[in-house]
Amino acid sequence: MNEYLFRKAMPKDIPFLADVVIAAEKGVSDKLSYSTLFNLSEDQARKFIIAMFEEEIDGCEFSVSSFLLAEYNGEPVAAFGGWIEGFNGEMPSRVLKSNLISYTFGRECIEFLKTKANVMNGLISEREPLALQLEYLFVSKEHRGKKLTDGLIKGLVDEGMILYPSLKKAQIQVFGNNSNAIKVYEKNGFQVASSYKATDAAVLQFLPFDEKFIMEKNF
Amino acid sequence: MDRNEIIEKIRHILVAVLKHQNFEMKDEMSAADVAGWDSLTHMIIITEIEKQFAVNFKLKELNKLTNLGTLIELISSKLDQK
Numbered sequence: 001m002n003e004y005l006f007r008k009a010m011p012k013d014i015p016f017l018a019d020v021v022i023a024a025e026k027g028v029s030d031k032l033s034y035s036t037l038f039n040l041s042e043d044q045a046r047k048f049i050i051a052m053f054e055e056e057i058d059g060c061e062f063s064v065s066s067f068l069l070a071e072y073n074g075e076p077v078a079a080f081g082g083w084i085e086g087f088n089g090e091m092p093s094r095v096l097k098s099n100l101i102s103y104t105f106g107r108e109c110i111e112f113l114k115t116k117a118n119v120m121n122g123l124i125s126e127r128e129p130l131a132l133q134l135e136y137l138f139v140s141k142e143h144r145g146k147k148l149t150d151g152l153i154k155g156l157v158d159e160g161m162i163l164y165p166s167l168k169k170a171q172i173q174v175f176g177n178n179s180n181a182i183k184v185y186e187k188n189g190f191q192v193a194s195s196y197k198a199t200d201a202a203v204l205q206f207l208p209f210d211e212k213f214i215m216e217k218n219f
Numbered sequence: 220m221d222r223n224e225i226i227e228k229i230r231h232i233l234v235a236v237l238k239h240q241n242f243e244m245k246d247e248m249s250a251a252d253v254a255g256w257d258s259l260t261h262m263i264i265i266t267e268i269e270k271q272f273a274v275n276f277k278l279k280e281l282n283k284l285t286n287l288g289t290l291i292e293l294i295s296s297k298l299d300q301k
Contacts, residue, residue, distance in 0.1 A: 055278055091282060094258035095250065099281040102262045110266040117259045124257045 082156035246288030
């Protein structure tokens with residue numbers, strides 16, 4: 001572990017963070033919702049993801065400030081995002097994220113989404129206010145098995161506790177078919193607290209899986 | 220366009236997107252008070268409002284919207300600038 005450096009993400013890391021989002025969103029599938037639900041190629045979706053990070057909005061999964069990175073020989077090799085939901089009266093992260101997407105992706109993409117939105121029925125969950133929300137974990141292949149996820153989770157929780165000493169809970173949303181991620185989270189003390197299942201099987205054309213778990217850890 | 224016309228137009232958009240009318244168009248009404256107004260429908264509602272009122276919102280403006288009252292004010296100010 002000595003050769004790894006953990007640090008907060010910075011604007012220069014945005015291209016890496018876009019790759020993190022894409023890899024984490026796909027999970028164990030080849031479905032990228034930012035592409036499939038908006039009728040975009042993966043390259044186009046990546047450009048919009050970069051544009052969202054560049055807006056520098058704090059308090060959601062497209063905030064540079066949310067991410068902790070692990071660096072190896074000066075290069076980012078792993079990352080995980082985390083923020084305290086609605087901290088200091090901030091807007092709910094779902095509103096911040098939706099505003100970012102509406103603003104960045106443009107009308108044509110949202111018109112396409114409109115025709116597909118019903119496939120998401122049953123799968124959309126609210127995030128718990130004042131819980132630490134962890135989202136978009138990625139560890140590059142050659143650095144797996146080095147306990148980087150443990151270090152990233154610890155770093156995000158420590159940071160959350162400093163910011164908000166009354167922090168009681170951390171939550172992670174994960175697709176039900178991502179068994180490796182679920183195992184890693186369980187090893188870090190998280191347990192499945194609830195699940196959400198899409199009511200329309202067509203969702204599998206657009207998303208990695210039709211069921212999401214909310215995993216929680218209480219402090 | 221007066222305030223009541225703006226409210227009525229927003230109401231039509233909400234009914235069309237959310238497919239129900241179980242809400243009251245009060246200034247204090249927020250997305251959290253309305254069934255089905257989630258992250259996905261929020262994007263569609265905002266885009267429909269921009270389209271039907273022929274206005275464009277800045278990201279900073281969107282992130283200041285806390286309830287229906289602030290949305291009406293924003294649309295009204297945009298229409299006044301035309």
